[in-house]
Amino acid sequence: MVAVLSMTAWTAGSPPDYKATATMVAKNPSNGLEKALNFGDIVVSNSVAVRVKKQLALEDSIEQLLGRIQVASGRSNLYSITVEDTQPQRAAAIANAVAREAAALYVELGSGSRSPMLTELDKYRAGYQQQHVAAARALTAFDNAHPGIVKAIDAGTADPDLAAQRSQLVLNEKAAADAYLKYEERASQTRVGALSSQRDFEAFLVDEAVAKPDRTRSMLRIAYAGGLALVIGYGIVLLRQYRDRSVRAPAEVERMLGVPVIATIPRATGKMLRVSQAT
Amino acid sequence: MTKPLILSHERLESRFADAYRSLRVTVAATNGRHAPVTVLVASAGAGEGRTTTVANLGIVAGQTGSRVLLVDADFRRPSLHHLLSTESSNGSKRADEEFDSKRLGLTEVIRGIASLEETVVKTPFPGVWLLPAGTDLERPSDILASRRMGEVLRSFRGQADLVLIDSPPCLEHVDAVELAPHCDGLLYVVRAGDHDRSAQRQVQAQLLQTNVRMLGVVFNGA
Numbered sequence: 001m002v003a004v005l006s007m008t009a010w011t012a013g014s015p016p017d018y019k020a021t022a023t024m025v026a027k028n029p030s031n032g033l034e035k036a037l038n039f040g041d042i043v044v045s046n047s048v049a050v051r052v053k054k055q056l057a058l059e060d061s062i063e064q065l066l067g068r069i070q071v072a073s074g075r076s077n078l079y080s081i082t083v084e085d086t087q088p089q090r091a092a093a094i095a096n097a098v099a100r101e102a103a104a105l106y107v108e109l110g111s112g113s114r115s116p117m118l119t120e121l122d123k124y125r126a127g128y129q130q131q132h133v134a135a136a137r138a139l140t141a142f143d144n145a146h147p148g149i150v151k152a153i154d155a156g157t158a159d160p161d162l163a164a165q166r167s168q169l170v171l172n173e174k175a176a177a178d179a180y181l182k183y184e185e186r187a188s189q190t191r192v193g194a195l196s197s198q199r200d201f202e203a204f205l206v207d208e209a210v211a212k213p214d215r216t217r218s219m220l221r222i223a224y225a226g227g228l229a230l231v232i233g234y235g236i237v238l239l240r241q242y243r244d245r246s247v248r249a250p251a252e253v254e255r256m257l258g259v260p261v262i263a264t265i266p267r268a269t270g271k272m273l274r275v276s277q278a279t
Numbered sequence: 280m281t282k283p284l285i286l287s288h289e290r291l292e293s294r295f296a297d298a299y300r301s302l303r304v305t306v307a308a309t310n311g312r313h314a315p316v317t318v319l320v321a322s323a324g325a326g327e328g329r330t331t332t333v334a335n336l337g338i339v340a341g342q343t344g345s346r347v348l349l350v351d352a353d354f355r356r357p358s359l360h361h362l363l364s365t366e367s368s369n370g371s372k373r374a375d376e377e378f379d380s381k382r383l384g385l386t387e388v389i390r391g392i393a394s395l396e397e398t399v400v401k402t403p404f405p406g407v408w409l410l411p412a413g414t415d416l417e418r419p420s421d422i423l424a425s426r427r428m429g430e431v432l433r434s435f436r437g438q439a440d441l442v443l444i445d446s447p448p449c450l451e452h453v454d455a456v457e458l459a460p461h462c463d464g465l466l467y468v469v470r471a472g473d474h475d476r477s478a479q480r481q482v483q484a485q486l487l488q489t490n491v492r493m494l495g496v497v498f499n500g501a
């Protein structure tokens with residue numbers, strides 16, 4: 001009993017836990033069958049934890065911090081980010097920081113997922129340009145080297161070999177121009193797609209976190225402490241009984257000494273000292 | 280150690296007193312007509328209830344009309360006179376005061392300095408007389424082992440129906456072992472919760488070697 005009361009009092013007297021919950025909306029462009037980017041995963045990611053730890057100068061390790069962050073969501077785009085802490089202000093600060101950093105990372109990752117393709121396209125642009133310029137220069141150089149070749153071809157008096165060479169150069173220049181134009185068209189489409197995706201991956205804080213005492217957890221802790229104390233107390237009692245070599249009953253005295261017990265004097269309690277009733 | 284509880288007048292009808300009455304009957308019934316007169320009450324350690332047993336057993340025996348003499352042979356820590364006076368039925372301090380005025384007791388009787396009549400003190404309890412330890416308490420073991428001790432105890436038989444002798448704890452002093460051969464019987468007191476089983480066995484073996492008649496064990500505080 002003493003163990004139970006002590007541990008319960010100790011638990012009740014220990015600092016209470018606080019919970020702070022921030023509510024967020026995180027829009028996802030996926031059709032629901034396959035999520036491109038899960039906001040819940042981002043909230044409890046190491047990247048967010050590292051940023052929050054640095055931002056708030058927390059002493060906790062990343063693992064400890066992540067262990068105190070919980071994220072819950074239903075079928076809608078609403079997410080609840082809950083942080084537990086012994087200090088109410090810190091719980092709220094962490095919850096709000098996690099929400100903001102997770103939102104930023106979500107948008108960053110969501111829009112940044114097509115950027116490698118744009119980078120690749122940019123690399124090809126120079127190649128297409130060079131090919132087209134080279135083809136155009138080759139055609140111009142040919143025409144300068146053979147003045148009047150264009151008129152001669154039109155009149156049908158040109159040397160067939162020269163006419164064939166120029167025709168090839170014209171085809172090369174046209175092919176290079178077409179390739180460059182098609183590239184630009186594709187690149188524009190990709191940029192437009194990236195911009196629209198950036199708008200689709202959107203996350204913002206709906207409700208800032210305010211810390212509240214976590215009474216459920218406190219009660220649970222008291223219950224756990226009480227249960228633990230009961231187990232410990234019971235263990236102590238069993239151990240004491242096991243180790244107790246004291247004489248408790250007349251029969252034990254008789255076994256111990258080999259002499260009969262001829263009188264057992266009760267403890268002088270109030271009941272024993274009251275006048276006995278005649279039966 | 281619990282505080283000794285003496286059977287004052289208002290407690291004589293309690294179940295606590297009944298336990299001592301049962302003990303008196305058992306002691307009286309031992310060997311029928313040859314019931315022991317001089318009974319040594321001993322225990323292994325201090326605080327087992329030895330002196331309380333002497334006092335309460337004497338009180339319930341006195342209630343039956345018997346002449347009871349309580350002998351305080353605990354020369355190391357004599358306490359019977361305190362117990363009987365402070366817890367007397369009418370609240371008087373008679374035994375204590377009378378003892379203090381006389382300051383004579385068993386040691387004086389053994390040395391032949393005083394007679395039993397000169398040393399015995401009347402207690403507030405009917406039929407109960409007390410022979411205090413006395414004043415000359417040097418080398419008590421020698422006094423107890425003397426031939427005179429046996430003679431004195433035998434002389435008590437004609438003076439009382441029941442003589443109950445309190446003694447020091449056996450684990451601390453051998454006085455009880457010295458006294459035992461001069462007595463008709465021995466009551467051994469064990470307090471419930473006692474831890475030292477080996478010490479109890481050792482004391483028991485010592486007492487039995489004196490060939491004293493073991494009347495039985497009083498299990499105290501059950």
